[in-house]
Amino acid sequence: xxxxxxxxxxxxxxAAAAAKPPIPSIDPARWRVARALLRDDHEAIDPALPxxxxxxxxxxxxxxxxxxxxFKEHLVDTHNVLRLWQQPAALCRxxxxxxxxxxxYVNLAIFDVGEDRGALAAAVGEEAEALTHKFCVIPRHAIVxxxxxxxxxxxxxxxxxxxxxxxxxxxxxxxxLRHLLVFTMADIAEQYAGWYDEVFDxxxxxxIFAPGAWATT
Numbered sequence: 001x002x003x004x005x006x007x008x009x010x011x012x013x014x015a016a017a018a019a020k021p022p023i024p025s026i027d028p029a030r031w032r033v034a035r036a037l038l039r040d041d042h043e044a045i046d047p048a049l050p051x052x053x054x055x056x057x058x059x060x061x062x063x064x065x066x067x068x069x070x071f072k073e074h075l076v077d078t079h080n081v082l083r084l085w086q087q088p089a090a091l092c093r094x095x096x097x098x099x100x101x102x103x104x105y106v107n108l109a110i111f112d113v114g115e116d117r118g119a120l121a122a123a124v125g126e127e128a129e130a131l132t133h134k135f136c137v138i139p140r141h142a143i144v145x146x147x148x149x150x151x152x153x154x155x156x157x158x159x160x161x162x163x164x165x166x167x168x169x170x171x172x173x174x175x176x177l178r179h180l181l182v183f184t185m186a187d188i189a190e191q192y193a194g195w196y197d198e199v200f201d202x203x204x205x206x207x208i209f210a211p212g213a214w215a216t217t
Contacts, residue, residue, distance in 0.1 A: 033083050045083055052096060055123055059110035067191045071108050081186040091179050093128035101136040137163050138170055144184050
């Protein structure tokens with residue numbers, strides 16, 4: 001009986017310890033997110049996340065190849081990076097659907113921009129859907145690398161790049177440009193490593209990974 005009680009107490013102690021960061025320097029709030037991710041405890045991260053993941057499955061995101069895994073894996077892992085960086089919910093949900101309408105890099109549309117915007121907005125919220133749509137219709141490479149990384153500053157009035165399909169100007173506000181930079185860092189961190197960096201010339205990504213840049217939101 002004493003041994004049984006001892007086992008119960010040890011299990012309780014381990015459970016209590018798991019609720020605290022294993023390394024004191026880890027922020028407790030970030031550890032809670034990390035632990036939930038490690039346990040696939042999706043509801044603890046975002047109550048809507050299980051339904052959003054099912055939506056990705058229903059749209060076939062797991063059936064498309066992307067860099068080093070499936071398109072769904074890339075979307076989910078980009079979202080997870082943003083969650084670990086404790087970014088706003090709308091930006092994290094953007095990460096989960098960031099190429100949903102296809103974009104200037106890839107044609108992996110799993111939603112029809114002419115028919116599905118309302119359905120996606122109902123699922124992720126209007127702010128996240130609006131960011132998703134805008135980032136799918138602007139020339140992201142030209143904005144991030146040819147403008148922001150080269151100049152090292154975000155214009156106070158934002159930018160008005162041309163829509164990649166219609167050519168019409170699209171106003172991207174200063175706040176949206178901040179979101180674009182942070183999202184781009186998460187996007188790169190998830191998919192580029194080793195020889196990918198050399199092939200795609202991403203060592204210059206240091207321009208947007210400067211100290212403190214990830215916290216621009």
